[in-house]
Amino acid sequence: MNEVLFFIAGPLAVIAALGVVVLRNPFYAVLSLVAHLLSLAALFLLLYAPFVAVVQVMVYVGAVMVLYVFVNAYVGGATDATGGPAPTLRWLSYAIGIGVLATVVVATLGSSLKAIDSDGAKIGADFGSPGQIGELLLTRFLLPFEAASFLLLVAAVGAVVLARRRRGVLPGEDRMIAALDLLAPTGTGSMREGVGAVNPVPGALSAHITPSTGAGSPPASGTRGDIDGEDD
Amino acid sequence: MAIGWYLAVSAIVFAIGAAGVITRRNPLLVLVCLELMLNAGNLALISFARMHGSQEGQVFALVVMVVAAAEVAVGLGIVVALYRNRVAVDVDELRELQG
Numbered sequence: 001m002n003e004v005l006f007f008i009a010g011p012l013a014v015i016a017a018l019g020v021v022v023l024r025n026p027f028y029a030v031l032s033l034v035a036h037l038l039s040l041a042a043l044f045l046l047l048y049a050p051f052v053a054v055v056q057v058m059v060y061v062g063a064v065m066v067l068y069v070f071v072n073a074y075v076g077g078a079t080d081a082t083g084g085p086a087p088t089l090r091w092l093s094y095a096i097g098i099g100v101l102a103t104v105v106v107a108t109l110g111s112s113l114k115a116i117d118s119d120g121a122k123i124g125a126d127f128g129s130p131g132q133i134g135e136l137l138l139t140r141f142l143l144p145f146e147a148a149s150f151l152l153l154v155a156a157v158g159a160v161v162l163a164r165r166r167r168g169v170l171p172g173e174d175r176m177i178a179a180l181d182l183l184a185p186t187g188t189g190s191m192r193e194g195v196g197a198v199n200p201v202p203g204a205l206s207a208h209i210t211p212s213t214g215a216g217s218p219p220a221s222g223t224r225g226d227i228d229g230e231d232d
Numbered sequence: 233m234a235i236g237w238y239l240a241v242s243a244i245v246f247a248i249g250a251a252g253v254i255t256r257r258n259p260l261l262v263l264v265c266l267e268l269m270l271n272a273g274n275l276a277l278i279s280f281a282r283m284h285g286s287q288e289g290q291v292f293a294l295v296v297m298v299v300a301a302a303e304v305a306v307g308l309g310i311v312v313a314l315y316r317n318r319v320a321v322d323v324d325e326l327r328e329l330q331g
Binding site for chain 1: 233234235236237238239240241242243244245246247248249250251252254255256258260261263264265267268271274275276278279281282283284285287288290291293294295297298299300301302303304305306308309310311312313315316
């Protein structure tokens with residue numbers, strides 16, 4: 001049974017990986033990656049890593065691939081236009097790929113690890129279960145766990161900073177009103193009010209910036225554009 | 233199934249991903265091929281965890297997944313920023329990092 005499943009999932013993983021590299025249409029390449037990840041999850045199950053397999057399906061196939069498809073649709077999904085680099089460089093890159101394959105195969109299969117031809121060590125019934133992995137994550141690997149969560153936070157902030165609009169307000173956007181602005185009375189201290197986007201208090205911002213001028217001209221609706229356009 | 237079979241699949245997928253990173257020109261597809269390489273590494277980690285009968289390799293595979301998710305978030309943010317700034321979405325044309 002293990003052999004049957006392996007020889008279904010393993011070649012499928014390799015073929016789907018080839019599809020990712022070969023297919024011209026980026027959308028099909030991303031879908032091929034989905035097939036590859038699903039067959040890899042099957043291989044993880046065969047290796048008694050059920051929790052990692054479930055995380056693979058949920059995080060990769062569920063979340064990351066949706067992000068890829070979304071960005072693909074946003075950018076436009078044009079096919080890889082000019083068909084690759086010049087022929088000499090293309091053959092050079094294939095040669096590099098084959099060289100990497102040879103190196104990795106020699107490094108793993110050619111190593112004198114005795115257990116590499118065996119089915120693996122004896123393991124308990126709950127090997128790789130969520131309980132076991134969670135216990136490891138919260139006891140022995142607590143520091144890597146926290147570092148990983150911090151890395152995710154930094155990546156989320158970085159993605160927002162990178163992908164935001166940098167050219168101020170679009171024409172006509174000043175007139176957009178959120179539904180909450182109609183419900184909430186003025187002076188309730190919302191965040192948009194704090195930056196002067198909604199009903200700027202006359203003289204509030206200018207009084208903060210230049211107190212000597214006293215009640216200057218009220219900062220009109222341009223403040224939002226300044227805040228959005230301020231970068232670098 | 234011997235562990236060597238899984239390692240062979242991992243090595244093949246890693247080499248395919250490396251060739252894809254070199255040949256692809258769309259930055260989105262370069263990221264996709266990077267995912268291939270990361271997943272090949274994950275498969276090798278989990279095979280070795282099975283070989284030794286210890287779960288540390290599986291924990292490390294989870295950490296690799298976190299790193300891959302972070303890389304995807306930042307990388308796709310860069311792709312979107314490139315598209316917003318009307319730069320040609322082609323890694324051969326991207327020679328400067330100036331915003």
